[in-house]
Amino acid sequence: MTVSTRMLRNFTSPKGSRLPGKVLALALAAAVASPIAAPTPAEAQRGKLSLIRDAETEALMRDYAKPIFRAAGIARSEPEIILVNDKSFNAFVPDSRRMFINIGVLMEAETPGEVIGVIAHESGHIEGRHLVRLRAAASNAAIMSVIGTLLGAGAIAAGTASGTDGVAQGGLVTALGAGSVGQRTFLSYQRGEEAAADRAALRYLDATGQSARGMLKTFDRMAEQQLFSARYADPYAQSHPMARDRHNSLENAARNSKYFNKAEDPVLQYRHDMVRAKLIAYTSHPQSVARAYPRSDKSLAAQYARAIGAMKSRGKGAVPEIDKLIRQHPNNPYFHELKGQALLEGGDPRSAIAPFRKALSIKPNEPQFMVWLGYALVAANNPANLPEAENLLKKAIQRDPNSGVAYSQLAIAHSRQGERPQADLATAKGLMVSGDFQGAKRYAQRAQQNLKRGSPSWLQADDIVSYKPPQLERRR
Template identity: 45%
Template sequence: MQANILSAFASKTARSFLAASLAVAVSTATTVTAFAQANLPIVRDAEIEALVRDYARPIFRAAGISKSGIDIILINDKRFNAFVAGRRMFINTGALMQSETPNEIIGVIAHEAGHIAGGHQERLREQLARAQTMAIVAGLLGAGAIVAGAATKSGELAQAGGGIAMGGGEMARRGLLSYQRTEENTADRSAVTYLEATNQSTKGMLTTFERFQSALSLSGARVDPYQVSHPMPQDRIANLEELARKSPYFDKKDSPTLQLRHDMMRAKIAAFTDGQGATSRMFRKDPKGLAAQYGDTLNTFLYGNLGSASSKVESLIKQQPKNPYFQELRGDILMKSNQPAKAAEAYAKAVQLDPVKSGILPISYGQALIAVGTPDSLKKAVVQIRNGLDRDRENAVGYRYLAQAYGQLGDIPEAELATAEGNFYGGKYQDAKIFAARAQTKFKPGTPGWVRAQDIINFRTPKK
């Protein structure tokens, strides 16, 4: 009887501790499909992804993780935040939009790279395991005292047992938070090292921490520094300022070309997430600059007259004729104007001009070709979408367009397999298995389509 009481009490204590602790530890096995299943608002945009990768590339090289297959995933969230999960780095669109210079967001990337290079997640899991053990041991000791108190009819002993259990769990939690704060400071110092190694300023990091400190001061909130997983902003500034200012690159500014790309990225995010007036407010000091014009064109496309949007994008193209993303926007406007043939021409130009060969642009090209609707355009759509998926295998939307193209061509086995793939990479595993089973019956055993369908059927759905 006593053993059962102890076991139940310890189990409850461990579960309570786990509920508080798992929020700070993310499994390295997590995939994009799992995040999609969890309804994480992932953003896909060729222009923004290309710029962020350009920011990250030299930092990853300096951190020694350039060949580690690190993916950068954008999250549609207005809060200033970034985090890592295994070999994936997640950056909120709010962090990109609030960073007024490239250097500010590069500092964020450098900090997160410090976590990856330092193996902090693996060590955090070890610390979590130790903390769980501490909580369980405290729970067992406390439960033993409670049972002993009950047996001897000693209320004081039973009360002390409850205090032991609760105190042990709290001590374990505080120990874990202290460990996390240490790792955050280590990542900050690593970031300074990476920035200096790549001849970049550390000023952006200080600007970010000063922004955090200002927001905290304005909120009027009182925060116990021992109850949070990150050091307080003023402490981070104090720890870094002297080291940062010693860098010979501290006062180095971002190049005008990079700053312009950054401003255009911010304009795009603002137009799509903050409503009509956001871009005009953002660029009120330079209302006639290219970034402001880009924001205005996007606003007109989203909320205004498509004819006016078309005229404005042509003006942008005249100023930067080799910009693939202006051609992409032109294609978007033409698609919305129900002119798919002309849109296909614009997307084809975007694909041709794209220096990084994004998978997103060929998929948009394929979508326009599907809308044209002729047998020849549908065959071309399959080729273009497959080209895009070869570069961007986990693009669930791409598979859905591929299924549509195959369906209109009458190729039902391939259409069902593409539907299975789209559901699979969208995190809808059960639907993926249903369509894979349907597709497999139509393929000859042993063919590539049959084998891929079998892979989806055999996939073990991760536990929630």
């Protein structure tokens, strides 16, 4: 899911590029940001919240959530599920439109029901409007300011301000600058609200014909964690207290449901196993992956994990292992995506074009596949590819206006075609999404100097120049 620094030499000095070095550096910084990657030590010290993007994982989470959102009566707004690159078992909802879920939830959960139970519980907080009081009572509201910042940045970058239509979709970045996000005390709810969300979750599960066994298993896990001191307890256990009591109070109601003994959906279980293997492979040391998925394990999930591990260590040398996956399931778009990434990682972007194109042909509306293909077309350094790359990247941004990689590659495509104002504007939009508002203003101002005053592009640049992010509240 990532493009390593080995690929930098293919982009830093594009023939005929008019982008100055700093613009290219900024574009590359966004381009190589890993959708699945641990925060650097410096990021961790600054308390940044690291988010990930992965089409396969996001699709699974949407399918988990849709029935629950309908049962909760929040399907119309359909809260966006945002994946946090944190291996702890945690989830929270800072507003009614976003649900943050750590990848640790997926990595620890053995069944779909455990994840669905978490989604159902957090949906209970949204339906119960617990967030209004939470925001008012929070001792540190910095996270809400960050969410507001993302909302504004997403709107501006997508061109949904100043005379344009549309609704901002909120920004996703690889690392959010918000030191107080890690303060899990902010995530604590009143005990009554926790109980209400638990009961609501049971209702949603029953209404959708799903078992609450996974939810009870989650409480068991939390109760075990609470045996340790608060210093070592998992953040989810700290912010959702009294797990054993909650388990006991819900167990009878859960067991009385006619769906309690219903088996897990085999299709969802298969997809869960695949996503879990992917996350473990991308975020763990190769030796840990080998222990979790030894060669003796012939399951497709184990083969997937080992292929990803090989791609991380050998680049395009992993293609034979990935091809074995493709032969077994030729219509799995994520296997073709992995092959394209391995080739891109191995310094062969021209060969990466075909597997990315195949992935997109199987799932034609997936914006992340559009970005990957656009990236490979730009990286191939063939001028004939640039119009197609530009078109793909613009389509991807229309569907997902928060992709820093899309903006960075679009900037390079514009630059190589001699379209410097548009390159500057794309760079400015990418910087907006990443939260570098001052840098975005500088490039937007430069773009305006060479754009027709009053044109749509000029107005978008003006929105960026005029944007004022909300001020973060500081703890006293």
